[in-house]
Amino acid sequence: MRRLPSLKNLYYLVHLHKAQNFNRAAKACHVSQSTLSSGIQNLEEQIGSQLIERDHKSFLFTATGEEVVARARELLAQVQELTDMAQSAGDAMKGTLRLGCIPTIAPFLLNRVVKEAQHQYPDLTLLLREDTTENLLAMLGNGELDLLLLALPVDTAGFHTMSVGIDPFQVVIHKDAQHQSKLSYEDWPDESIFLLQREHCITGHAISACNLQNREKINPFAATSLHTLVQMVDSGLGSTFLPQMAIDSGILKGTELLSYAPEGQEAYREIGLVWRQTTSRLRTFRTLGEMIAGLLPSKGE
Missing domain, CATH: 1.10.10.10 (Winged helix-like DNA-binding domain superfamily/Winged helix DNA-binding domain)
Structure with missing residues (x-):
């Protein structure tokens, strides 16, 4: 042989x-x-x-x-x-699952996901990894991760996606600039909107969802985290867009910031799971997706 x-x-x-x-x-x-x-x-x-x-x-x-x-x-x-699969002995919600998540979701949702999974599926162990979308997709393709929790849409060619809910965007401004909430984006000062660095997909999602067409309104400074954005706006330097899950988690606590829904159509990012099309754990991922969907709002709510 x-x-x-x-x-x-x-x-x-x-x-x-x-x-x-x-x-x-x-x-x-x-x-x-x-x-x-x-x-x-x-x-x-x-x-x-x-x-x-x-x-x-x-x-x-x-x-x-x-x-x-x-x-x-x-x-x-x-x-x-x-x-x-062998270790789970036929039980889809048993064994170890390596879950990757992006930084604009992980601090605000993963704790709830882990606690709910421990409650519903005590024999399932979640191993967590936080990184950018690009790096996580590479690790999924390489077999280093089993499942990703991302903001959609994103180029997931070769992978399967499952939408689990939405995360609305909110405009965040300093209380001293609350008159700005009555103005169109076109009337805001140039370079007054702060966003994350380009490798964070939330920047593109926010621009698209909030219909921000005039790029001259965006400040060239790019933050590395949502917490940095909050500090910049709290200093009175401008405004930003934050996901609702971050606001619900208390990211504005202790600041002088106000939030309100963006003008025009409903603005949100879609939250979804991503996995390899060749996986043998489809039932596990779909079951976990249904559990996460119970923690997030859906379209029209």
């Missing part, structure tokens, strides 16, 4: 590709650098092809190596799902 490649060695290869450094990859795999290097050499022998071109100072992946890494990620993700 032909000798098959080791899953452990494939695991080493994937981490080396991610870290692009033998020492960092070995630490991530909790092995010595020599163990990781030997494992990859064994993998090349098992496959019968060179995966990495090396010299005494650097290395690079061959075309075959890049293809093996891509397929190894899919294989390792499937093995993880197979293990989780």
Whole structure:
């Protein structure tokens, strides 16, 4: 029988590709650098092809190596799902689930999600990871995460999405500028609206949902968090748009800020779950999605 490649060695290869450094990859795999290097050499022998071109100072992946890494990620993700399925012994809401969430949702919703899951499904363990949408989608594709909780719409090509509710936007201004609430956005001062950095998808969602068409109204300063936005507006420098779940969680407490619904049509971002189309845990994800939907408002409420 032909000798098959080791899953452990494939695991080493994937981490080396991610870290692009033998020492960092070995630490991530909790092995010595020599163990990781030997494992990859064994993998090349098992496959019968060179995966990495090396010299005494650097290395690079061959075309075959890049293809093996891509397929190894899919294989390792499937093995993880197979293990989780076996451990759950037919119970969809049992075992471990690795959930990723974006920073503009995680501080305001995850605590409620975890508590409700512990109450309804005590045999289900949630492992949480907070990161940007782009990074989370990459980790989902690589098999590092099982499920994502994101703000939609977002490019989720190759993944399945399930809407679980909405999160309305509110305009936030300083109390000394409350006359501004009676004005159209077009009448606001230029550069008076503060938003998050572009890697946070909430910026695009807020601009679209609130029908903010004149970009001259947006201040070039871009905050890294919603809490920073609150500080900027509380200093009297301008205004911003915040999601309702952040306001409900008390982000405006201790400030002199007021919030009100944006002008025109109902403005909100859609909240949804995202998972790989090849997953074997569809029932788990849909059940958890229905639970989260009970914690969020829906369209028309």
